[in-house]
Amino acid sequence: MHTILCFLSVSCILTVSANKTTFEKNGITFEKDEHGDYSLSTHEIPVLQSGSISDVEDMKTLYLLDEDFTDMEPGTFQNLPNLKKLIITLNSIPNIKTGIFNSLSNLTFLNLKANNISHIDSNAFDNMTSLENINLSKNKLTSVDNHWFESTPSIKLIHIGNNQLKKIPANVFGNLKSPGPFTLVFNGNKIRKVFKDAFQGLGTICMLSLESNKLKKVNFLEGLEVNVLSVKGNNITCIDKEHFDTMFVANSTDISENPLGSDCRREIQAWVKEHNKTVEYELSLFSLTF
Ligand SMILES: *[C@@H]1O[C@H](CO)[C@@H](O)[C@H](O)[C@H]1NC(C)=O
Ligand SMILES: *[C@@H]1O[C@H](CO)[C@@H](O)[C@H](O)[C@H]1NC(C)=O
Ligand SMILES: *[C@@H]1O[C@H](CO)[C@@H](O)[C@H](O)[C@H]1NC(C)=O
Ligand SMILES: *[C@@H]1O[C@H](CO)[C@@H](O)[C@H](O)[C@H]1NC(C)=O
Ligand SMILES: *[C@@H]1O[C@H](CO)[C@@H](O)[C@H](O)[C@H]1NC(C)=O
Ligand SMILES: *[C@@H]1O[C@H](CO)[C@@H](O)[C@H](O)[C@H]1NC(C)=O
Ligand SMILES: *[C@@H]1O[C@H](CO)[C@@H](O)[C@H](O)[C@H]1NC(C)=O
Ligand SMILES: *[C@@H]1O[C@H](CO)[C@@H](O)[C@H](O)[C@H]1NC(C)=O
Numbered sequence: 210m211h212t213i214l215c216f217l218s219v220s221c222i223l224t225v226s227a228n229k230t231t232f233e234k235n236g237i238t239f240e241k242d243e244h245g246d247y248s249l250s251t252h253e254i255p256v257l258q259s260g261s262i263s264d265v266e267d268m269k270t271l272y273l274l275d276e277d278f279t280d281m282e283p284g285t286f287q288n289l290p291n292l293k294k295l296i297i298t299l300n301s302i303p304n305i306k307t308g309i310f311n312s313l314s315n316l317t318f319l320n321l322k323a324n325n326i327s328h329i330d331s332n333a334f335d336n337m338t339s340l341e342n343i344n345l346s347k348n349k350l351t352s353v354d355n356h357w358f359e360s361t362p363s364i365k366l367i368h369i370g371n372n373q374l375k376k377i378p379a380n381v382f383g384n385l386k387s388p389g390p391f392t393l394v395f396n397g398n399k400i401r402k403v404f405k406d407a408f409q410g411l412g413t414i415c416m417l418s419l420e421s422n423k424l425k426k427v428n429f430l431e432g433l434e435v436n437v438l439s440v441k442g443n444n445i446t447c448i449d450k451e452h453f454d455t456m457f458v459a460n461s462t463d464i465s466e467n468p469l470g471s472d473c474r475r476e477i478q479a480w481v482k483e484h485n486k487t488v489e490y491e492l493s494l495f496s497l498t499f
Contacts, residue, residue: 235261245269245291249276259284268292275299283308294318303349305329314338317363323347331356339363346370346394353377359384366392370418374398377429379406389413396420396439403429417459419443427456427464435459441489442466447473453480461487 231250232239238250245267254261259282262271268289278300286292286309295316307330310319317339326348334340340361350372358364364387377400382391390413400422407429408414416437424443438459445467448456456462457480469477474490481488 232265234265235263237261241268246272248272248274252276255279257281257285260287261285263287263289265289266291270294271296273297273300278302280304281306281309285309287312289313290315292316294320296320298322298324301325303327305333307332307335310334311336316340318342320344321348325349327351329354329357334358335360337361342366344368345372348372350374353381355381355384358382358387360386362386364391365389366394368392368394369398370394371397374400375402376400377403377407379404380409381407383410385411390415392416394418395422398422400424403427405429405431408433420463428452430458431455433458437461437463439463440467445469448477450476450480453477454484457481457484457486457488459486461489463489465489465491467492 228243229240232241237254239247240250241247247265247268247270254276255278257278257280262285264287269291271292271294274296275298280302283306286295292313293316295313295318298320302324303326305321305326305328310316310333314336316337319340319342322344323346326345327350329350331354334343334357338361341363342365346368347370350369351374353369353374358367364385374395375398377395389411391411392415394416396418397420400419401424403419403424405428408417409432411433414433414435417435418439420439421442424440425445427440427445427448430438435458438461441463445464447470469490477488477490
């Protein structure tokens with residue numbers, strides 16, 4: 210028997226510690242605590258230059274929150290052997306270049322949420338062999354590059370919610386070497402089309418969220434093993450009965466808040482009774498019409 214370990218959400222809480230001390234390196238002052246949590250006390254650094262955060266043995270977590278960086282140069286982070294979590298959010302870094310993160314082979318968690326990112330180089334995450342969890346939400350990405358996660362063999366959770374993606378092309382994660390299982394979040398984009406073979410090769414998906422997009426059909430799940438799928442809040446009108454078994458592949462599917470029509474919802478209800486699946490298909494919580 211094999212057990213699937215899914216981690217659906219990881220929250221990062223900035224803990225307040227009584228024992229903060231300051232620490233200076235390369236002209237930058239940090240505040241650190243006894244757990245190895247570091248944050249900056251030198252503010253108003255517009256560009257993080259090569260080597261500016263390097264050679265800190267006991268740094269485990271680094272927070273770069275709301276610092277108004279406009280760029281990070283390749284080589285910014287070097288020789289941080291114990292750094293596991295890096296949280297860079299609420300800055301303005303339109304372009305993520307190759308060479309910034311590539312020496313962080315022990316990093317497991319990278320949060321790049323809300324940095325106005327519109328481009329990420331194909332090799333930007335190369336050699337991040339321990340990276341499990343990446344959060345790119347609330348940026349301005351318009352496409353997913355199929356090379357990004359080519360050499361992150363531990364990746365399990367990819368969050369690209371609230372960007373400007375318009376489609377998920379075929380084989381977008383075809384180069385992944387990670388065994389998964391995967392959690393993939395694409396909520397709040399402008400996705401109209403997910404190609405049939407978009408997630409081919411991914412094996413097991415714990416959770417796939419395409420909530421709040423503009424999808425009209427769900428025909429991209431064949432051959433996959435999915436635990437939870439959400440296509441809530443899309444533009445799915447009706448689905449052919451013959452296609453229910455390729456559509457409701459997940460153990461649990463949320464297709465609520467779509468313009469399904471009452472006949473369609475009745476058919477889904479009947480199908481769900483016959484099959485051992487959970488499907489949420491109401492228009493909203495208060496529109497029970499059966
Ligand atoms: C990523 O960021 C989104 C948006 O703030 C948040 O809802 C989500 O929990 C984060 N996920 C992870 C795994 O950090
Ligand atoms: C602060 O440091 C002192 C001495 O190292 C220790 O006894 C105390 O428990 C620490 N306080 C916290 C909140 O970790
Ligand atoms: C990763 O961690 C190991 C063991 O703690 C250490 O020997 C190695 O230098 C670290 N690698 C990098 C690239 O920092
Ligand atoms: C975000 O990036 C765009 C370029 O992609 C730029 O024009 C804009 O000024 C940036 N916004 C902020 C708040 O930095
Ligand atoms: C990743 O590692 C390989 C082999 O060590 C090296 O050739 C390549 O330049 C590295 N990639 C990056 C982007 O640092
Ligand atoms: C779907 O549910 C079954 C029964 O609970 C479970 O054995 C299986 O692992 C689940 N599938 C996934 C992909 O989690
Ligand atoms: C939903 O699809 C219909 C056509 O089927 C289209 O007219 C409408 O604009 C779409 N709505 C949204 C919000 O994209
Ligand atoms: C239906 O699924 C539930 C949980 O997903 C499981 O406990 C139950 O044994 C299944 N029943 C059948 C008949 O497969």
